[in-house]
Amino acid sequence: MTFENAVLKLVSGQINRVSQPATLRTEEKAVAGEAASQTPFSEEALFEYHLYTLENPATLKNNQAKQISLMSADSVPIEKKLIYDSSRNEINSIFHQFQSV
Numbered sequence: 001m002t003f004e005n006a007v008l009k010l011v012s013g014q015i016n017r018v019s020q021p022a023t024l025r026t027e028e029k030a031v032a033g034e035a036a037s038q039t040p041f042s043e044e045a046l047f048e049y050h051l052y053t054l055e056n057p058a059t060l061k062n063n064q065a066k067q068i069s070l071m072s073a074d075s076v077p078i079e080k081k082l083i084y085d086s087s088r089n090e091i092n093s094i095f096h097q098f099q100s101v
Contacts (some may be wrong), residue, residue: 005057008068013049 042053060066076098083093 001062003060006060008054008058010052010054011049012052 042055044051044053054068058066058068078096078098081095081097082091083095084090085092
C-alpha cells in the first residue's frame with residue numbers, strides 16, 4: 001500500500017524519566033531557535049503533547065523507511081573532536097563544536 005501525498009503529523013510528549021533531562025546551553029538554545037524558524041514542520045500544543053504537521057505532503061511507499069528533517073541549519077561551521085585514549089587503544093569521546101551565528 002502506498003500513501004500518495006500524505007499529510008504527516010507527529011505527536012511528541014513527555015516520557016517518564018528517572019532524572020531530569022539536561023538543559024540546553026545558551027549557544028544550543030540560539031541554534032535551536034534559528035533552526036526552528038527554518039523547520040518544514042509547524043508545531044502546536046495538544047494538551048500535554050506537541051503536534052508537528054509537515055508543511056508539504058509526502059509520499060510513503062509500502063514498507064519504505066523515509067527520513068524527513070524536523071529542522072535544519074545551513075552554513076554553520078562545525079568542528080568534530082575525537083578524544084583518543086591511548087592506554088585503551090580506543091576513542092573515548094566524540095564532540096561536535098560550533099559557535100552560534
